[in-house]
Amino acid sequence: MNRFVLAVATGLVATMGWHSDALAADVTEEDLKNDQANTGSVLTNGMGRHLQRYSPLETLNKGNVKHLVPAWAFSLGGEKQRGQETQPIVHDGVMYITGSYSRMYAIDVMTGEELWQYDARLPEGILPCCDVINRGAAIYGDKVYFGTLDARIVALDAKTGDVVWNKKIEDYKAGYSYTAAPLIVNGLVVTGNSGGEFGIVGAVEARDAETGEVVWKRPVIEGHMGELNGEPSTMTGTLNATWPGDMWKTGGGATWLGGSYDVETDTLVFGAGNPAPWNSWLRDAGQNNDGTGDNLYAASRIGIDPATGEIKWHFQTTPREGWDYDGVNEVVAYTNRAGEKRWATADRNGFFYVLNREDGAFVRGVPFVKDISWASGLDENGRPIYNEDNRPGNPADAADGKKGEVIFASPSFLGGKNWMPMAFSQRTGNFYVPSNEWGMDIWNEPITYKKGAAYLGAGFTIKPNYEDHIGSLKAIDPDTGEIKWEYKNDAPLWGGVMTTAGGLVFTGTPEGNFIALDDETGEVLWSFQTGSGIVGQPITWEMEGEQYVSIISGWGGAVPLWGGEVAKKVNYLNQGGLLWTFKLPEQMASAN
Numbered sequence: 245m246n247r248f249v250l251a252v253a254t255g256l257v258a259t260m261g262w263h264s265d266a267l268a269a270d271v272t273e274e275d276l277k278n279d280q281a282n283t284g285s286v287l288t289n290g291m292g293r294h295l296q297r298y299s300p301l302e303t304l305n306k307g308n309v310k311h312l313v314p315a316w317a318f319s320l321g322g323e324k325q326r327g328q329e330t331q332p333i334v335h336d337g338v339m340y341i342t343g344s345y346s347r348m349y350a351i352d353v354m355t356g357e358e359l360w361q362y363d364a365r366l367p368e369g370i371l372p373c374c375d376v377i378n379r380g381a382a383i384y385g386d387k388v389y390f391g392t393l394d395a396r397i398v399a400l401d402a403k404t405g406d407v408v409w410n411k412k413i414e415d416y417k418a419g420y421s422y423t424a425a426p427l428i429v430n431g432l433v434v435t436g437n438s439g440g441e442f443g444i445v446g447a448v449e450a451r452d453a454e455t456g457e458v459v460w461k462r463p464v465i466e467g468h469m470g471e472l473n474g475e476p477s478t479m480t481g482t483l484n485a486t487w488p489g490d491m492w493k494t495g496g497g498a499t500w501l502g503g504s505y506d507v508e509t510d511t512l513v514f515g516a517g518n519p520a521p522w523n524s525w526l527r528d529a530g531q532n533n534d535g536t537g538d539n540l541y542a543a544s545r546i547g548i549d550p551a552t553g554e555i556k557w558h559f560q561t562t563p564r565e566g567w568d569y570d571g572v573n574e575v576v577a578y579t580n581r582a583g584e585k586r587w588a589t590a591d592r593n594g595f596f597y598v599l600n601r602e603d604g605a606f607v608r609g610v611p612f613v614k615d616i617s618w619a620s621g622l623d624e625n626g627r628p629i630y631n632e633d634n635r636p637g638n639p640a641d642a643a644d645g646k647k648g649e650v651i652f653a654s655p656s657f658l659g660g661k662n663w664m665p666m667a668f669s670q671r672t673g674n675f676y677v678p679s680n681e682w683g684m685d686i687w688n689e690p691i692t693y694k695k696g697a698a699y700l701g702a703g704f705t706i707k708p709n710y711e712d713h714i715g716s717l718k719a720i721d722p723d724t725g726e727i728k729w730e731y732k733n734d735a736p737l738w739g740g741v742m743t744t745a746g747g748l749v750f751t752g753t754p755e756g757n758f759i760a761l762d763d764e765t766g767e768v769l770w771s772f773q774t775g776s777g778i779v780g781q782p783i784t785w786e787m788e789g790e791q792y793v794s795i796i797s798g799w800g801g802a803v804p805l806w807g808g809e810v811a812k813k814v815n816y817l818n819q820g821g822l823l824w825t826f827k828l829p830e831q832m833a834s835a836n
């Protein structure tokens with residue numbers, strides 16, 4: 245087929261309108277609001293800004309998923325591969341994906357052919373903590389947006405890939421980077437920042453989507469001043485209320501996983517990572533656990549007014565955090581079986597929390613991994629009841645003053661659950677949580693802040709808790725905390741989960757299998773070997789009456805870099821970089 249004929253054929257597809265918004269190129273706030281319900285496109289990270297990752301599509305279901313076959317695959321190319329954690333965006337006949345080393349691709353969603361590719365020119369000396377990954381793009385108006393490893397946010401023309409604007413979030417030389425998908429709300433591009441292992445200061449920023457100019461900025465560590473329309477706004481928290489001396493100035497709390505948005509309460513929710521440094525004794529103003537050493541708002545979830553950047557509420561999962569239990573994991577808005585509006589989040593620290601949607605108040609918290617050692621439970625406000633002897637020892641108490649007492653803590657610092665997103669099913673009312681059963685030896689050391697250097701004051705080695713599995717996908721009833729079923733996996737799970745109205749739960753494994761499970765029993769109904777480990781995030785959509793499913797394959801992420809004994813256990817896994825798209829052929833949709 246010559247180029248002219250191809251152009252005509254492409255034009256025909258467009259005029260036939262294979263899905264309802266095929267001709268409406270510009271993405272509006274209304275489109276973002278309706279993203280979950282509109283099954284012809286996927287416009288937001290999380291498949292809706294509530295981050296439920298639930299599709300109302302049921303063309304593909306428990307009876308026919310066995311007929312799911314590849315439609316096309318797309319190679320990211322390049323000499324360098326590494327972890328591929330993107331969630332694709334699908335709009336107007338085009339799929340947008342991001343790749344390792346801050347790359348973005350536009351792909352013809354029918355054929356898998358590349359339309360354009362953008363490679364960020366990264367400077368020498370970037371400081372990504374946990375692999376050179378990227379978790380996806382955002383789309384709004386006629387532009388697509390993504391964050392880069394040198395802590396910038398780039399807006400590209402969605403049609404051509406040409407740069408419209410390119411703005412600095414923070415100084416990469418101080419350890420800042422960015423890897424999360426941006427969140428678009430009311431014409432603002434909202435981002436966090438990464439770099440919690442370098443003593444950066446976590447913040448949330450909102451920019452004008454047209455110009456890239458900052459509208460507001462909200463640091464998430466107490467004592468720092470916010471910004472609104474170019475002027476100082478309000479201080480975050482109360483200076484030195486929960487931080488000793490000047491430690492808040494390099495207090496961490498990286499907001500590195502992005503956020504969710506609830507239109508009903510008009511609230512953004514972002515999580516803040518570990519306080520810096522990891523050695524908790526250096527920022528402990530209240531050694532009697534009286535709240536004065538809580539280090540707000542690190543290791544917390546924070547509700548923010550999207551118009552002004554003011555903090556509406558906060559919920560701290562791990563006060564005086566000392567195990568690298570970042571509080572960043574996604575906060576999903578949902579309605580429970582009784583019709584009550586809730587947030588839910590599964591924390592690195594091993595507890596699954598349910599919060600009131602209106603004010604972030606604690607409703608319930610239950611363990612979702614087996615061997616939590618650092619706390620015996622949660623009190624009526626959701627504050628952990630610490631096992632004080634499971635806090636890594638103070639180096640000042642050691643004979644040489646250099647290495648505090650080594651303890652074995654579970655979960656490991658990579659968490660009962662890490663970044664990989666869980667899903668909620670409106671069909672079953674359950675959450676599907678990708679978790680890991682592992683622990684660590686951890687100890688504290690002295691440390692002083694130095695710009696651009698790791699700021700930990702800790703050493704560690706991750707170990708499996710069980711011989712036969714680390715990964716554990718769990719179906720959790722958020723009303724009771726009951727674990728309905730568990731799917732065990734040899735390697736640690738590091739990919740996202742998706743649910744559908746067809747009764748399916750999709751996820752992938754580091755061993756390379758893309759799997760569909762029965763949402764009620766956990767039985768594996770379909771599996772496909774993608775050729776490399778899956779650490780990406782699945783999506784589904786429909787066009788021309790057929791349901792499609794996509795997942796990126798490409799092993800990497802934090803486990804091979806930080807996983808200690810676990811990294812050695814999985815060092816046989818091959819890298820890759822392929823975006824797979826599957827479909828259920830029309831004639832198979834009715835066949836069981």
Ligand code: CA
Pocket residue numbers: 440441517518568570
């Ligand atoms: Ca961290």
